[in-house]
Amino acid sequence: MKTYIKFCSILALIFSIFSQSIAAEKVDYLKTDWSFKGLFGKFDRGSLQRGYQVYTEVCAACHSMKYLSYRNLSEKGGPEFSVEQAKAIAASFEVVDGPNADGEMFTRPAKLSDKFVMPYENEKAAQAANGGAYPPDMSVLVKARGGGVDYIYSLLQGYETAPAGMILDEGVHYNKYMYGNKIKMSAPLSDGIIEYGDGTTASVEQMSKDVTTFLMWAAEPHLEARHRMGFKAIIYLIILTTLVYFSMKKIWSRIESEV
């Protein structure tokens, strides 16, 4: 047992060295309490629903979310809109379907099984409409950035006037959390830019938190199930390990007494 404690501490040391080296670039991001962190972390349902509102009313103008379907909005562990609400949300979008019996393409309201409608036809169109910069797809954006949720949360609030002496090209903005501090996206949020359905005050901070929570769910839709299962699995393993430990002691006692 003593061996193992020593052993685990060596492991912990090695891993801390490597995880540090992986997260080499350290930036002090803005911090907030994320309900989905920790052993029992769960999403804040209200925050997810508000976050979807921010996404659909603000971000979705430029950013796609091509791996999500409207059905996901009513699934367990997500924003958990009712099926009717999700259907209504889907129906407010038009999708191209077809070809029909006459060989024509047609548009129809989206269904639960449809993927989120993209703001642009393709990447080139998105670039053309945004001064050459492609607004990245947001499906796994949180996992695709080093700082994760803290980075996104900070970035949304990191717009400032550029320090004196810094020359910004047209269509480029200063953001203190962006890599290189230059970003093509203009500040997307401002106080009261949307009106929350549940009456929450739509401050930039609040909207940043809500939309980041929503993006986290979008990237990890099974996070709650994972945490639940992880807790059970680890408890099970600990109990089993304890039992096996005592069996081992018992079995080996035959040998040690002989020596």
Add this chain to the structure above:
Amino acid sequence: MSEHNYTPKSKVGQWFNDRLPLLTLANHLTDYPTPKNLNYWWTFGGILTFCLITQIVTGLTLAMHYIAHADMAFESVEHIMRDVNYGWLIRYIHANGASMFFLAVYIHIFRSLFYGSYKSPREIIWILGIIIYLLMMAAAFMGYVLPWGQMSFWGATVITNLFSAIPLVGEGIVTWLWGGYSVDNPTLTRFFTLHYLIPFLILGLVVLHIWALHVPGNNNPIGIDIKKPSKDTVPFHPYIVIKDGFALLMFMIVFAFFVFYSPNILGHADNYIEANPMVTPAHIVPEWYLLPFYAILRSVPDKLLGVVAMLSAILILAVLPWLDTSKIRSAVFRPLYRQFYWILVADVLILGYVGAMPAEGLYLLIARVATAYYFLHFLVILPVLGFKEKTIPIPLSITEPVLGGNPNLAMVKQKESKIE
């Protein structure tokens, strides 16, 4: 080896065993006499077998849903993560399983280095192990390419480009590896094929590895030859089975923490960005388990020599049984080697660290010193040490240090438990 004149009790068993002696094999495996003083560092063989089986089982399941096509690979991985039942679990076990596999293999290798398990008569076991390790690196590298993220694509580009360092035929070889003029769909499909093949090659080699092990039997912390079976040994079942089982469960707890609570910490964020040949990531970094070799590669200013240095760093291990001239196996009885051993461990960790850092300034200098020391250890220190070192007298059997009244041996025992 244990007695092989085993006869099954039942008539049917005898009939079968005369035609295919599987029951004799099973009997050999359960009775296999194992040194009774094996410590927990010896449990990693079993843990590694578990890792291999886990990777194969989860990998087969993933392959049922994954699409090896440059336009669809990234999307199919997201499909697995979102829509396949427990797909997220299977993929996270597979992705973190690779890291756990390497963690275990490094412990296994360094255990061998400490207790001199590679020395006569176990050279073949050791060399088979090095081949398995090389194949593991190939499998892991190709597996990392399959999700077709940015790090997949650029990692593949950097690593395959290393072959272009070969004089005259280099460029041709790279084109041949790619199946085109850049990393593209043909590269992905062949990597998928090879990634699927290699684990089964490893499995075959693992069987040979264990077979070769069962000829001389296990080395042990004291590193002496023991009589088998004797008072120094215990039958594999139940003694070693339960001990390996306990260690495996401890390992699984660590594994579970990664899978359930930080499944992406060992990966690079850029791999969640779909591969884009037009955009190069700021830093191209391999997975953590390849970092020491990456550091060696980059510490040499010449491309060809860098590749040679990196390959030599691995292949030098294959000739280790002949580089180490000491007749004493276990570092417990080699006071000087023991110190150099820990310096080597630190050296490799330092190489891993600088491998993750940009190759410039102080980092580059450290990488160069550490690379030089790595080779110095194997090419100069080990051969010389065998002649110069004054070793501690070794006991005659495992039970002796406990029973005997020799004060030297009591000290030895104390030292040994300290290392455990």
